[in-house]
Amino acid sequence: MWTLEELEPEIDDIRTRIQQHRRGLKEYFVARDEEIDLAILCAVAQEPLLLVGPPGTAKSDLVVKLTESLGLGAGDYFEYMLTKFTEPSEILGPIDIAVLKEGRYLRRTRGMLPDCRVAFLDEIFKSNSAILNTLLTILNERKFYQDGQPTPVRLVMLFAATNDIPDQSELEAMADRFILKIETKPVKDRHFEELIDAGVMNESYRASGHKPWTRGAASLDDFLKLKRFMDLSFGMGREPGRDRAQWFPRPVFAEMRRIVRALETEDKVMVSDRKLVKLYKVIRTQAFLNHGGAVQTSDLNLLAYVGNRRDEIPVVASKVKALLGLGG
Amino acid sequence: MRYCLLLTGTASDGATLAVLLEAAPFLAERTWSVMLDMSGPGSAIACEALDAVLADRLMPRGLPLATAAEEDETLVLRPLRGEGQVRWSWWKQRSAPRLVEALRLRRVPGEPLVEEALFVMRSDSEAPRRLLERLLLLGRSDAQVVSFVDEAGAGRFAVKVKAPPIYLMMAARDGGDEVAVYGRNGGSPLWVAWSFEHASPGPAAASLARTNQAALVDRDGAWLRTSAEWRVRAILDAVAPELEAPRVALTSIASEVRFRVPIRLAPAAMVDPDLWLLTSEQLLELEPLIEVSTSDELSRLTVGRLTGADGTVYLLRERVRPGVPRMAGRVSDTLGVPGYSQVAGADNLYVPTGRRLMPVLRRDDLRALLGLERAHAVVITEDRDGPRVVTIAAVDEQPLQRWIDYVATDRRLELDKLLERSVFEFPEVTIEWPKEVRQPAPKKPGPREAPIKRAPPPKPKVVEEVASAVDFDAAAHLRALREQVRTLERRVVAGGCDEPEVWQELGEIKAELGEGDEAADCFEMALLHAGPPYDARLAERLMVAIRGSDSDDALTEWVVADRRTPAEASRLGASLVARVAAQRFPADELMQLALPIFADPRLPVSRRLAWAVLAGWHRHARDRLGVTRAKEAILGGINERGLSELHDLPRFVRHALAREGEDASEETSEARADRLQQGQLIALEAMWHEAVHAGLPDMDAPTAFLRLIFAVGFARLGARGLAHELVAPVELELDVHEIPNRALFRLYMARLAHESSGGSAEVWAAEVARTVEGIREPRAQQAVLWLQKRSMWLRTGPVEEAAASRATRFKLPPGVDVSGLAEVVAREVSAGARSFDYLIAEAVDVCVRRALASGSDAVVAEVLANAEPGLANIQILSHRAEAVAACIHGAASLGDDAMLGRLLEALVNIARSDKLGSARELVRATQRGLAALRRFGGLEPARALLEALARVHAYTSGDQIALSATVATGFVQIGEERVADEVLDTLCTQVLGNGLDYVTRAQGGLAVAQALRHWPNSPRVERFRRFVAKLPVFRDTFTTSRYYDTHKILILESVVDSLADSRTRHSDRVQGFLDQEEHALRRRIVTDWSAVCGR
Ligand SMILES: Nc1ncnc2c1ncn2[C@@H]1O[C@H](COP(=O)(O)OP(=O)(O)O)[C@@H](O)[C@H]1O
């Protein structure tokens, strides 16, 4: 693992590369800047991201291009479209029959979710409860239980997409695990021509097997290094409140409190304690990635993505934008 | 040293104060001095009257008394019950004129919600502008502005907001001294610094009320008193908006130049006509339509008689009722004249349908030019000489019924029963019929006396003498005949009865009863099903019943005429059949003219008569080619248009169907329509009472919506008075509501007026536009539009589902004829075609439809054979479903069971798939497939498909709901009401239960309400009550929920609308008959054709 001393000299270059990477990716999409900013941030912060939107709004395309741009090695990427008939073994790996005869219950995880570094689960809410439970453990604890024994997973980035967030309690825990959710809206009404042009370009890439986005400016290592750097710097403070005092100016912090309270009291949006802590960290990470320093009011834009339920997401997004527009 | 009372700043202070005031009430109105601990919540209060003596007296009560002394700026408090002293090094002191004003406020944890907030700031600072700007950015133009002058004479500016934004309150509270924020609940005069509470709010408020004052209490507890009456202004009056943008000014120059522009009529989109100008002959041609229309439908047509330079002209007008299908198309079809449509924006100006005035003029100019102000109506007609302006000064319009002398088919049933009962109940007397008239032929009571309410006591002419046996027998005979008719009718109303004997017997009895037209329908059926060569005697009976003629002259005259009325066409047909059956064959030349007339699918006669003419002749001529062409013409026509309610439905069937479920009880003698409407009214009233059962004391917005929606329902069922009663309170208190709701209420009231008067769609659209444009604030306007667009009653423009008229984007390549269809379809569906999926689906659909319209089985078979293998190439499942449905249609017409099986399975698999994007196309495909199966294959395959679909678990709950509703409706339509009930009840439970998101739930509710239209009245009501009772589950979190609950309103609307709908169910039953009939007719045609061709 890298040390702070090793990372410090190159961290600014890493930031620049990731920013460049992000810019590059945006070229392949129409009006998906917000989604890409968020996806890159989640990739850095290693927070799972949920894309919610109707079919055909480039959810899959966006995640696939992003992951392809990372230059992953064989077996580092796992992608699956879930259905309610999906069996756990399709995601976690088949049960090892040889070992089962000895009475042990192990899965051969090679090339499956527990073994990969980056994963994309399409239609994630269609999974049945057997899969849901395992996924929850993987997300919460970064662990996977083999024959009762926890084994760490290598997964660092998880992207998920869905049409809808069903209002079912068993899915709530899963939905809640995604701190950030973004709604992908169709763009055809506003960007008709650009969309067609982008579509035609995509078709021709597909036909020719040409994938220019794979030459991203940053590599998986860059993302991992930045995350490591952030972790180390969060730890530097030691005493409570230190990180906040240094990186989170008081007025901005007060603004964050106000917005969170407004969401909670006026719109009944639940922001759990865990979520709040995670939010703090991603906001800090975004600030560092974007301007290398203290959090600014504009970084609070991330609060726009904390909506939980399907119908809440757009409400929260527009409310946070409105409140931030009030000028602190 | 002073004596003082220690307050901790916690909830225990309340008890302390209560004890103090009980022991020494006079302390309440004394002046107090307050010492505040600035590093904690505590305070100490002292008063001159609280001296050593009083302290001594109070001690036993356990009050926390202490002495206070100042030592080097530090306040030292020594409790009298010596628990050790307290020292406040940072403290403040103030005085208060009474006890309630001496109490320090308590901080409540977190950010409490208050009903109203007051932001107070100096008027000469930047703060007011900032706050107003923010409020406006948040869309809170409902805030109010108050100004004060404080004791120091400094101007204070305050903003009062209901349901205040937490964000702004926090910003004010935490943002230094610039803005102070106070909160209050329930209109109290006590405004307390927000996030704090007063230790004794009751007495504090009471003390203010006594002096008619209000007070702002700051954190330290200091009061700022003001008069209770504040002068408030709207926030928008307090801002002076400015726009920083460069301006360019153009000055106008007065000009007197006018240009002469001739006005002409130009082509425009076809719309339904609103009125017709008819000659008396044309008016009479309405007869066939009148005969098949319900009284409800007829009541929508009015006629006025006009005279002028053109002689007598009749003005026929349709009173358009919102939500009710227009009659205009049928009227124009029957009359063969196009009619006139209202010009948008001018209430009383009409132009020929499909024309418009060019150029578009201002309304005022139009008025002046055509004298619209002075006329009742102005119609611009057009003939070879150009436009003419017909001004109708005044007209007395009467319902159409009054103008026609027709036997009340509708009411005859009731008259029959009345007569029979009078015979039955008074066996010793009888009704005296004129001897020579055997049948009663009861002249319909003058329409002015209608409608029949309770059966009036029969007023038979009582014959004192013992009635003659003959009379008694005649009545009994009549009764027996009617009984027989009913028995026979019961056998045929299900449709598809192909036993000639049954039809003939029914025809004979009807003829005996004097019901000639109905007898004709029966004879036609009997002839058809007996097949050619037709029985000469029967054919003659038909001709006589239809009032045909077998003279050559008459035949020639009808054949060579330019145009034939429906009656003339029928007469011609029946006469031809009779001549051929009697072997008195018409001349070949005549037949050469007559055959194409009957092969034309648009000829306004029944398809059975058309076929009988063609089949009879070709059979005689042994013309195989001719009979094949005839078969294709008739079948192609049926394939394309189906059977027509107007021409193919025997009239008595409509009434027999309407008698649904009545046979058992002879008691119910109200006309069915009345009865049904009565039932619906009762149900709606019951539901209303249930809804208000909880009590609707105040007029909040939900109550107002509830009232308005029910009112529309009542108006629809004709209970106008009740409707207005419901609305009156809303109207009265309109002003208390927020702007968007106010506008919506106005819209509903306008809707109500429309229900009563029946304006056109354009008028409604204009009304809505006017109301919406009247709202200046964009957010409020949006809130209104949000509901208006979603509401089935408020929306303008056509309902989305006009799928049939959806433009097809696939075009057949030019020059392709029927024989080329198979090739086209093969090319389109082939894997390499690289076409869009929707285009492939449309191509399949277009080719199958064309093939069907050709009437040739071979063509249909060929197209299907080429289409079926390629269906799987359509990747997008919803489009594949459409293509499959088209093929099902075709396969059903061929009776190819193997292919049908495969296609049905494909449809079921699509339903089951998780890849199905949306259920809408699937639902449409299923409906089409079902309709086709019912028409071509009878009920069995339809039932099989429904059963398979009922077992499908669709992928999302939204899809599942849409699918279940379709399946349930399908079951009802094929008469499987029990199964349908089951499916529907499961669905209801799902919709009302947990586990759905708000939007899906609401969609589900709407789907159920929609489906229930197909149900009989009473189970419908029962389920709707469940819905209304559970209305609160239809929640939403839309931005507009600040004003109203979108889903609740939509559901309620749809429930009420569906409850008041009587047409859907009835037309389902009629369609059911026609489907079966078509099936039988098709079989018949194929049989007759085979007989000629020897296959
Ligand atoms: N905003 C957009 N910019 C570029 N391409 C788009 C956009 N929206 C949709 N597309 C294109 O539409 C297609 C469907 O996208 P896909 O990722 O499969 O959608 P989803 O996963 O949301 O159903 C892709 O080829 C994608 O490139």
Ligand SMILES: [Mg+2]
């Ligand atoms: Mg996808």
